Amino acid sequence: MASTIRPYDESLLRKAFDVARRSREGGDHPFGSILADRDGNVLLEQGNGYSSEGGDRTAHAERLLATRAGKAYGLDFLAECTMYTSAEPCAMCSGTIYWAGIGRVVFGQSEKEMKQQIGESEENPTLDLPCHVVFAAGQRPTEVVGPMLAAEAAKLHEEYWSGR
Numbered sequence: 188m189a190s191t192i193r194p195y196d197e198s199l200l201r202k203a204f205d206v207a208r209r210s211r212e213g214g215d216h217p218f219g220s221i222l223a224d225r226d227g228n229v230l231l232e233q234g235n236g237y238s239s240e241g242g243d244r245t246a247h248a249e250r251l252l253a254t255r256a257g258k259a260y261g262l263d264f265l266a267e268c269t270m271y272t273s274a275e276p277c278a279m280c281s282g283t284i285y286w287a288g289i290g291r292v293v294f295g296q297s298e299k300e301m302k303q304q305i306g307e308s309e310e311n312p313t314l315d316l317p318c319h320v321v322f323a324a325g326q327r328p329t330e331v332v333g334p335m336l337a338a339e340a341a342k343l344h345e346e347y348w349s350g351r
């Protein structure tokens with residue numbers, strides 16, 4: 188589906204980067220996500236939970252946020268909401284976003300770029316499947332914007348993954 192950039196997209200994406208930085212400082216992987224309503228008001232934020240969720244390798248920020256959003260809000264409301272996320276949602280997270288019913292995603296760094304940046308990593312064996320491919324297989328529309336501010340997003344991972 189056609190994607191449209193909104194005036195507040197960059198500033199909200201940078202808030203997701205802030206969440207990723209805090210996640211990294213707190214001992215989790217450097218990923219962060221935010222849920223905003225149609226007017227750009229922040230509703231929820233969520234960092235990665237790899238460590239804080241007890242070594243849960245599926246505790247990606249987007250999956251945790253989408254699950255929380257699905258419990259908190261109805262489908263009609265979430266269809267108008269946007270998830271801002273520091274990196275492109277993987278196939279698992281894209282599936283969760285779809286099932287939660289969040290209607291729009293804005294991401295920083297693409298999975299493909301992250302794979303090139305990080306290389307091989309046991310803790311982050313990047314799943315290189317574009318999220319729009321997952322969403323396109325669904326029955327309700329999910330708008331995707333990104334990569335956006337990709338160089339800033341890539342900085343979140345600097346000197347983090349080598350040796351992991």
Ligand SMILES: [Zn+2]
Nearest residue numbers: 247276277280
């Ligand atoms: Zn994921």
